[in-house]
Amino acid sequence: MSSESSSKSAINEGLYSTFRSLGYDGATLAALSRATGLSKASLYYHFPGGKQEMAATLLRDSVTQLNLLAFKQLNKKKRTANERIQRFLAGFSEYVSHGQENCLAAILVMGGARPLFLSSIKQQTESWLADLTNAYTEAGLSDKKARRKALEMFTSLYGGLCMAQMLDDPKIFQQTVNRLSKDAE
Amino acid sequence: MSSESSSKSAINEGLYSTFRSLGYDGATLAALSRATGLSKASLYYHFPGGKQEMAATLLRDSVTQLNLLAFKQLNKKKRTANERIQRFLAGFSEYVSHGQENCLAAILVMGGARPLFLSSIKQQTESWLADLTNAYTEAGLSDKKARRKALEMFTSLYGGLCMAQMLDDPKIFQQTVNRLSKDAE
Protein backbone atom coordinates (compact mmCIF):
# COMPACT_ATOMS: atom_id res chain seq x y z
CA MET A 1 0.00 0.00 0.00
CA SER A 2 1.78 3.12 -1.21
CA SER A 3 1.50 6.50 0.48
CA GLU A 4 -0.40 7.65 -2.59
CA SER A 5 -3.16 5.11 -2.11
CA SER A 6 -3.42 5.70 1.62
CA SER A 7 -3.87 9.46 1.15
CA LYS A 8 -6.28 8.78 -1.65
CA SER A 9 -8.46 6.70 0.63
CA ALA A 10 -8.28 9.45 3.26
CA ILE A 11 -9.58 11.94 0.70
CA ASN A 12 -12.35 9.58 -0.31
CA GLU A 13 -13.30 9.07 3.32
CA GLY A 14 -13.85 12.81 3.72
CA LEU A 15 -15.87 13.06 0.51
CA TYR A 16 -17.91 10.03 1.47
CA SER A 17 -18.96 11.29 4.88
CA THR A 18 -19.82 14.69 3.41
CA PHE A 19 -22.07 13.24 0.72
CA ARG A 20 -23.69 10.93 3.25
CA SER A 21 -24.51 13.69 5.72
CA LEU A 22 -25.34 16.54 3.33
CA GLY A 23 -26.62 14.78 0.22
CA TYR A 24 -25.46 15.65 -3.28
CA ASP A 25 -26.85 19.18 -3.49
CA GLY A 26 -25.92 19.99 0.08
CA ALA A 27 -22.33 18.83 -0.33
CA THR A 28 -20.80 22.03 -1.68
CA LEU A 29 -17.20 22.19 -2.84
CA ALA A 30 -16.48 24.33 0.22
CA ALA A 31 -17.80 21.55 2.47
CA LEU A 32 -15.96 18.85 0.52
CA SER A 33 -12.80 20.93 0.73
CA ARG A 34 -13.13 21.29 4.50
CA ALA A 35 -13.81 17.58 5.00
CA THR A 36 -10.78 16.49 2.99
CA GLY A 37 -8.36 19.23 4.00
CA LEU A 38 -7.72 19.89 0.32
CA SER A 39 -8.38 23.07 -1.63
CA LYS A 40 -11.04 23.10 -4.30
CA ALA A 41 -8.32 23.21 -6.97
CA SER A 42 -6.74 20.06 -5.53
CA LEU A 43 -10.07 18.27 -5.55
CA TYR A 44 -10.36 19.10 -9.25
CA TYR A 45 -6.90 17.64 -9.77
CA HIS A 46 -8.14 14.31 -8.39
CA PHE A 47 -11.59 14.57 -9.94
CA PRO A 48 -11.48 16.53 -13.21
CA GLY A 49 -15.19 15.89 -13.63
CA GLY A 50 -15.91 17.90 -10.48
CA LYS A 51 -18.57 17.14 -7.95
CA GLN A 52 -20.42 14.70 -10.15
CA GLU A 53 -17.31 12.59 -10.62
CA MET A 54 -16.64 12.69 -6.89
CA ALA A 55 -20.13 11.43 -6.08
CA ALA A 56 -20.01 8.78 -8.82
CA THR A 57 -16.67 7.53 -7.52
CA LEU A 58 -17.82 7.41 -3.93
CA LEU A 59 -21.03 5.68 -4.97
CA ARG A 60 -18.94 3.00 -6.68
CA ASP A 61 -16.67 2.70 -3.63
CA SER A 62 -19.61 2.41 -1.28
CA VAL A 63 -21.21 -0.26 -3.43
CA THR A 64 -17.94 -2.20 -3.35
CA GLN A 65 -17.84 -1.83 0.41
CA LEU A 66 -21.41 -3.05 0.85
CA ASN A 67 -20.73 -5.98 -1.45
CA LEU A 68 -17.69 -6.94 0.59
CA LEU A 69 -19.34 -6.56 3.98
CA ALA A 70 -22.74 -8.02 3.20
CA PHE A 71 -23.42 -9.57 -0.17
CA LYS A 72 -20.26 -11.66 -0.35
CA GLN A 73 -21.54 -13.43 2.77
CA LEU A 74 -24.36 -14.84 0.68
CA ASN A 75 -21.94 -16.75 -1.56
CA LYS A 76 -20.11 -18.82 1.05
CA LYS A 77 -21.37 -22.19 -0.05
CA LYS A 78 -19.83 -23.96 2.93
CA ARG A 79 -22.24 -22.26 5.31
CA THR A 80 -25.91 -23.01 5.72
CA ALA A 81 -28.34 -20.66 4.02
CA ASN A 82 -29.45 -19.30 7.36
CA GLU A 83 -25.91 -18.60 8.50
CA ARG A 84 -25.28 -16.73 5.29
CA ILE A 85 -28.30 -14.53 5.84
CA GLN A 86 -27.27 -13.85 9.43
CA ARG A 87 -23.87 -12.72 8.25
CA PHE A 88 -25.37 -10.70 5.46
CA LEU A 89 -27.47 -8.81 7.99
CA ALA A 90 -24.49 -8.22 10.26
CA GLY A 91 -22.49 -6.90 7.30
CA PHE A 92 -25.27 -4.61 6.15
CA SER A 93 -25.62 -3.26 9.66
CA GLU A 94 -21.91 -2.59 9.85
CA TYR A 95 -22.04 -0.79 6.50
CA VAL A 96 -24.51 1.75 7.89
CA SER A 97 -22.73 1.97 11.26
CA HIS A 98 -25.61 0.15 12.91
CA GLY A 99 -28.15 2.73 11.93
CA GLN A 100 -26.12 5.87 12.53
CA GLU A 101 -25.39 6.42 8.83
CA ASN A 102 -27.47 5.86 5.74
CA CYS A 103 -26.79 4.06 2.47
CA LEU A 104 -25.29 6.49 -0.07
CA ALA A 105 -27.28 4.95 -2.92
CA ALA A 106 -30.51 5.65 -1.06
CA ILE A 107 -29.49 9.23 -0.31
CA LEU A 108 -28.57 9.97 -3.91
CA VAL A 109 -31.67 8.36 -5.37
CA MET A 110 -34.02 10.29 -3.07
CA GLY A 111 -32.59 13.78 -3.66
CA GLY A 112 -32.43 16.27 -6.46
CA ALA A 113 -29.50 14.47 -8.09
CA ARG A 114 -31.67 11.41 -8.71
CA PRO A 115 -31.53 11.73 -12.52
CA LEU A 116 -27.72 11.65 -12.43
CA PHE A 117 -27.44 8.35 -10.60
CA LEU A 118 -30.75 6.56 -11.05
CA SER A 119 -29.79 4.17 -13.81
CA SER A 120 -26.67 2.96 -12.04
CA ILE A 121 -28.46 2.63 -8.69
CA LYS A 122 -31.40 0.84 -10.23
CA GLN A 123 -29.10 -1.66 -11.90
CA GLN A 124 -27.15 -2.25 -8.71
CA THR A 125 -30.29 -2.65 -6.62
CA GLU A 126 -31.63 -5.23 -9.04
CA SER A 127 -28.37 -7.10 -8.79
CA TRP A 128 -28.51 -7.04 -4.99
CA LEU A 129 -32.08 -8.24 -5.08
CA ALA A 130 -31.08 -11.11 -7.35
CA ASP A 131 -28.29 -12.11 -4.96
CA LEU A 132 -30.61 -12.19 -1.99
CA THR A 133 -33.32 -13.98 -3.94
CA ASN A 134 -30.77 -16.58 -4.91
CA ALA A 135 -29.81 -17.11 -1.27
CA TYR A 136 -33.44 -17.83 -0.46
CA THR A 137 -33.90 -20.28 -3.30
CA GLU A 138 -30.81 -22.09 -2.04
CA ALA A 139 -32.51 -22.19 1.36
CA GLY A 140 -35.25 -24.19 -0.32
CA LEU A 141 -37.85 -21.59 -1.23
CA SER A 142 -39.61 -21.46 -4.56
CA ASP A 143 -38.46 -18.75 -6.98
CA LYS A 144 -41.56 -16.72 -6.31
CA LYS A 145 -41.36 -16.97 -2.55
CA ALA A 146 -37.63 -16.29 -2.56
CA ARG A 147 -38.12 -13.12 -4.56
CA ARG A 148 -40.86 -12.02 -2.19
CA LYS A 149 -38.74 -12.70 0.89
CA ALA A 150 -35.78 -10.86 -0.60
CA LEU A 151 -37.88 -7.81 -1.37
CA GLU A 152 -39.36 -7.87 2.11
CA MET A 153 -35.92 -7.95 3.67
CA PHE A 154 -34.67 -5.04 1.57
CA THR A 155 -37.83 -3.13 2.34
CA SER A 156 -37.34 -3.66 6.05
CA LEU A 157 -33.66 -2.72 5.97
CA TYR A 158 -34.18 0.52 4.06
CA GLY A 159 -37.36 1.27 5.97
CA GLY A 160 -35.47 0.74 9.21
CA LEU A 161 -32.84 3.22 8.08
CA CYS A 162 -35.51 5.72 7.11
CA MET A 163 -37.37 5.38 10.40
CA ALA A 164 -34.11 5.69 12.32
CA GLN A 165 -33.58 9.02 10.55
CA MET A 166 -37.10 10.22 11.17
CA LEU A 167 -37.06 9.25 14.84
CA ASP A 168 -33.41 10.28 15.16
CA ASP A 169 -32.60 7.00 16.87
CA PRO A 170 -30.28 4.34 15.41
CA LYS A 171 -31.73 1.75 17.78
CA ILE A 172 -34.81 1.66 15.54
CA PHE A 173 -32.64 0.25 12.77
CA GLN A 174 -30.95 -2.18 15.13
CA GLN A 175 -34.32 -3.52 16.25
CA THR A 176 -35.23 -4.08 12.63
CA VAL A 177 -32.04 -6.03 12.03
CA ASN A 178 -32.61 -8.08 15.17
CA ARG A 179 -36.11 -8.96 14.06
CA LEU A 180 -34.93 -9.96 10.58
CA SER A 181 -32.16 -11.97 12.15
CA LYS A 182 -34.59 -13.91 14.34
CA ASP A 183 -36.99 -14.44 11.46
CA ALA A 184 -34.19 -16.02 9.46
CA GLU A 185 -33.31 -18.59 12.11
CA MET B 1 -63.75 29.74 -0.84
CA SER B 2 -62.40 33.08 -2.09
CA SER B 3 -60.28 33.48 -5.22
CA GLU B 4 -57.42 34.38 -2.90
CA SER B 5 -57.46 31.01 -1.15
CA SER B 6 -57.80 29.05 -4.37
CA SER B 7 -54.75 30.74 -5.91
CA LYS B 8 -52.88 30.26 -2.66
CA SER B 9 -53.46 26.53 -2.83
CA ALA B 10 -52.32 26.56 -6.45
CA ILE B 11 -49.07 28.22 -5.41
CA ASN B 12 -48.58 25.71 -2.64
CA GLU B 13 -49.20 22.86 -5.05
CA GLY B 14 -46.32 24.05 -7.22
CA LEU B 15 -44.00 24.50 -4.28
CA TYR B 16 -44.96 21.12 -2.90
CA SER B 17 -44.24 19.16 -6.05
CA THR B 18 -40.93 20.99 -6.49
CA PHE B 19 -39.74 20.19 -2.96
CA ARG B 20 -40.88 16.59 -3.36
CA SER B 21 -39.05 16.02 -6.61
CA LEU B 22 -35.91 18.09 -6.02
CA GLY B 23 -35.48 18.04 -2.25
CA TYR B 24 -34.78 21.13 -0.18
CA ASP B 25 -31.35 21.99 -1.55
CA GLY B 26 -32.29 21.09 -5.10
CA ALA B 27 -35.41 23.24 -5.04
CA THR B 28 -33.89 26.56 -6.06
CA LEU B 29 -35.90 29.76 -6.11
CA ALA B 30 -35.69 29.67 -9.89
CA ALA B 31 -37.29 26.20 -9.89
CA LEU B 32 -39.91 27.23 -7.34
CA SER B 33 -40.65 30.31 -9.41
CA ARG B 34 -41.09 28.24 -12.56
CA ALA B 35 -43.36 25.72 -10.83
CA THR B 36 -45.67 28.36 -9.40
CA GLY B 37 -45.62 30.81 -12.27
CA LEU B 38 -44.67 33.55 -9.81
CA SER B 39 -41.52 35.65 -9.76
CA LYS B 40 -39.05 35.28 -6.93
CA ALA B 41 -40.19 38.63 -5.53
CA SER B 42 -43.80 37.43 -5.44
CA LEU B 43 -42.80 34.29 -3.63
CA TYR B 44 -41.13 36.47 -1.01
CA TYR B 45 -44.33 38.44 -0.69
CA HIS B 46 -46.16 35.23 0.29
CA PHE B 47 -43.26 33.79 2.28
CA PRO B 48 -41.17 36.57 3.83
CA GLY B 49 -39.00 33.91 5.47
CA GLY B 50 -37.89 32.72 2.04
CA LYS B 51 -37.24 29.15 1.07
CA GLN B 52 -37.13 27.85 4.60
CA GLU B 53 -40.59 29.24 5.34
CA MET B 54 -41.89 27.76 2.08
CA ALA B 55 -40.62 24.29 2.99
CA ALA B 56 -41.84 24.56 6.59
CA THR B 57 -45.29 25.59 5.37
CA LEU B 58 -45.49 22.80 2.83
CA LEU B 59 -44.27 20.31 5.40
CA ARG B 60 -47.11 21.37 7.70
CA ASP B 61 -49.61 21.17 4.83
CA SER B 62 -48.43 17.72 3.83
CA VAL B 63 -48.65 16.49 7.40
CA THR B 64 -52.22 17.77 7.55
CA GLN B 65 -52.97 16.01 4.30
CA LEU B 66 -51.51 12.72 5.50
CA ASN B 67 -53.42 13.01 8.75
CA LEU B 68 -56.67 13.56 6.87
CA LEU B 69 -56.12 10.79 4.35
CA ALA B 70 -54.65 8.14 6.61
CA PHE B 71 -54.41 8.74 10.34
CA LYS B 72 -57.95 10.01 10.82
CA GLN B 73 -59.09 6.61 9.59
CA LEU B 74 -57.64 5.09 12.74
CA ASN B 75 -60.04 7.05 14.95
CA LYS B 76 -63.36 5.93 13.51
CA LYS B 77 -64.58 4.02 16.52
CA LYS B 78 -67.57 2.65 14.67
CA ARG B 79 -65.37 0.49 12.45
CA THR B 80 -63.52 -2.62 13.46
CA ALA B 81 -59.82 -2.27 14.18
CA ASN B 82 -58.96 -4.17 11.04
CA GLU B 83 -61.16 -2.01 8.85
CA ARG B 84 -59.48 1.07 10.27
CA ILE B 85 -56.07 -0.26 9.40
CA GLN B 86 -57.19 -1.16 5.89
CA ARG B 87 -58.41 2.39 5.38
CA PHE B 88 -55.29 3.81 6.93
CA LEU B 89 -53.20 1.91 4.40
CA ALA B 90 -55.37 3.03 1.50
CA GLY B 91 -55.06 6.64 2.66
CA PHE B 92 -51.31 6.45 3.05
CA SER B 93 -51.02 4.96 -0.41
CA GLU B 94 -53.12 7.75 -1.84
CA TYR B 95 -50.94 10.32 -0.08
CA VAL B 96 -47.86 9.10 -1.95
CA SER B 97 -49.76 8.62 -5.23
CA HIS B 98 -49.49 4.85 -4.86
CA GLY B 99 -45.72 4.87 -4.83
CA GLN B 100 -45.08 7.47 -7.51
CA GLU B 101 -44.27 10.22 -5.01
CA ASN B 102 -42.48 10.18 -1.71
CA CYS B 103 -43.35 11.55 1.72
CA LEU B 104 -42.03 15.11 2.09
CA ALA B 105 -41.05 14.53 5.71
CA ALA B 106 -38.84 11.62 4.66
CA ILE B 107 -37.24 13.66 1.88
CA LEU B 108 -36.46 16.60 4.14
CA VAL B 109 -35.10 14.46 6.96
CA MET B 110 -32.76 12.51 4.67
CA GLY B 111 -31.15 15.49 2.93
CA GLY B 112 -28.83 18.31 3.79
CA ALA B 113 -31.63 20.35 5.33
CA ARG B 114 -32.13 17.69 8.00
CA PRO B 115 -31.08 19.99 10.88
CA LEU B 116 -33.73 22.55 9.90
CA PHE B 117 -36.67 20.17 10.11
CA LEU B 118 -35.56 17.27 12.28
CA SER B 119 -37.16 18.27 15.55
CA SER B 120 -40.55 18.89 13.99
CA ILE B 121 -40.42 15.70 11.92
CA LYS B 122 -39.28 13.61 14.86
CA GLN B 123 -42.14 14.91 16.97
CA GLN B 124 -44.67 14.27 14.22
CA THR B 125 -43.35 10.79 13.54
CA GLU B 126 -43.62 9.91 17.22
CA SER B 127 -47.19 11.13 17.21
CA TRP B 128 -48.01 9.03 14.14
CA LEU B 129 -46.41 6.02 15.76
CA ALA B 130 -48.49 6.56 18.88
CA ASP B 131 -51.68 6.72 16.79
CA LEU B 132 -50.91 3.48 15.03
CA THR B 133 -49.83 1.79 18.25
CA ASN B 134 -53.11 2.82 19.79
CA ALA B 135 -55.02 1.28 16.89
CA TYR B 136 -53.27 -2.02 17.55
CA THR B 137 -53.96 -1.99 21.29
CA GLU B 138 -57.62 -1.39 20.45
CA ALA B 139 -57.39 -4.43 18.22
CA GLY B 140 -56.49 -6.41 21.32
CA LEU B 141 -52.70 -6.47 21.29
CA SER B 142 -50.59 -5.83 24.36
CA ASP B 143 -48.88 -2.43 24.54
CA LYS B 144 -45.55 -3.94 23.70
CA LYS B 145 -46.79 -5.96 20.75
CA ALA B 146 -48.86 -3.05 19.46
CA ARG B 147 -45.85 -0.78 19.47
CA ARG B 148 -43.79 -3.43 17.68
CA LYS B 149 -46.47 -3.93 15.04
CA ALA B 150 -46.84 -0.19 14.50
CA LEU B 151 -43.11 0.23 14.00
CA GLU B 152 -43.04 -2.70 11.60
CA MET B 153 -45.80 -1.20 9.53
CA PHE B 154 -44.10 2.19 9.33
CA THR B 155 -40.84 0.52 8.48
CA SER B 156 -42.47 -1.41 5.66
CA LEU B 157 -44.29 1.63 4.28
CA TYR B 158 -41.22 3.86 4.21
CA GLY B 159 -39.03 0.99 3.08
CA GLY B 160 -41.48 0.29 0.29
CA LEU B 161 -41.25 3.93 -0.81
CA CYS B 162 -37.48 3.80 -0.70
CA MET B 163 -37.28 0.57 -2.70
CA ALA B 164 -39.76 1.96 -5.21
CA GLN B 165 -37.37 4.88 -5.72
CA MET B 166 -34.30 2.67 -5.98
CA LEU B 167 -35.93 0.28 -8.41
CA ASP B 168 -37.77 3.12 -10.14
CA ASP B 169 -41.02 1.20 -9.96
CA PRO B 170 -44.05 2.29 -7.94
CA LYS B 171 -45.47 -1.24 -8.09
CA ILE B 172 -42.88 -2.19 -5.47
CA PHE B 173 -44.62 0.12 -3.03
CA GLN B 174 -48.05 -1.15 -4.05
CA GLN B 175 -46.97 -4.72 -3.38
CA THR B 176 -45.83 -3.69 0.07
CA VAL B 177 -49.19 -2.10 0.79
CA ASN B 178 -51.01 -5.17 -0.49
CA ARG B 179 -48.97 -7.41 1.76
CA LEU B 180 -49.59 -5.20 4.80
CA SER B 181 -53.25 -5.11 3.92
CA LYS B 182 -53.51 -8.90 3.80
CA ASP B 183 -51.52 -9.28 7.02
CA ALA B 184 -53.99 -7.01 8.78
CA GLU B 185 -57.04 -9.04 7.82
Add this chain to the structure above:
DNA sequence: GTCTATATTAAGATAGAC
Protein backbone atom coordinates in the same frame (compact mmCIF):
# COMPACT_ATOMS: atom_id res chain seq x y z
C1' DG C 1 0.05 17.38 -6.00
C1' DT C 2 -1.18 21.36 -3.73
C1' DC C 3 -1.85 26.07 -3.34
C1' DT C 4 -3.74 31.22 -3.94
C1' DA C 5 -6.19 33.93 -6.79
C1' DT C 6 -9.75 34.63 -9.83
C1' DA C 7 -13.31 33.98 -13.29
C1' DT C 8 -18.13 32.78 -14.09
C1' DT C 9 -22.41 31.53 -13.08
C1' DA C 10 -26.23 30.79 -10.08
C1' DA C 11 -28.57 31.23 -5.65
C1' DG C 12 -30.98 33.73 -2.07
C1' DA C 13 -32.95 37.98 -1.14
C1' DT C 14 -34.53 43.04 -1.59
C1' DA C 15 -36.02 47.74 -3.70
C1' DG C 16 -39.21 50.10 -5.79
C1' DA C 17 -42.50 50.74 -9.77
C1' DC C 18 -47.08 49.54 -11.09
Add this chain to the structure above:
DNA sequence: GTCTATCTTAATATAGAC
Protein backbone atom coordinates in the same frame (compact mmCIF):
# COMPACT_ATOMS: atom_id res chain seq x y z
C1' DG D 1 -50.04 41.12 -5.42
C1' DT D 2 -46.99 40.96 -9.02
C1' DC D 3 -43.37 42.54 -11.67
C1' DT D 4 -38.35 43.97 -13.45
C1' DA D 5 -34.11 45.12 -11.98
C1' DT D 6 -30.55 44.66 -8.86
C1' DC D 7 -27.70 43.43 -4.87
C1' DT D 8 -24.90 40.15 -2.25
C1' DT D 9 -23.23 36.04 -1.37
C1' DA D 10 -22.00 31.55 -2.46
C1' DA D 11 -21.18 27.79 -5.83
C1' DT D 12 -18.69 25.58 -9.57
C1' DA D 13 -14.72 25.72 -12.01
C1' DT D 14 -10.06 27.22 -13.95
C1' DA D 15 -5.25 29.55 -14.34
C1' DG D 16 -0.94 29.53 -13.13
C1' DA D 17 2.73 29.62 -9.45
C1' DC D 18 5.33 26.52 -6.57
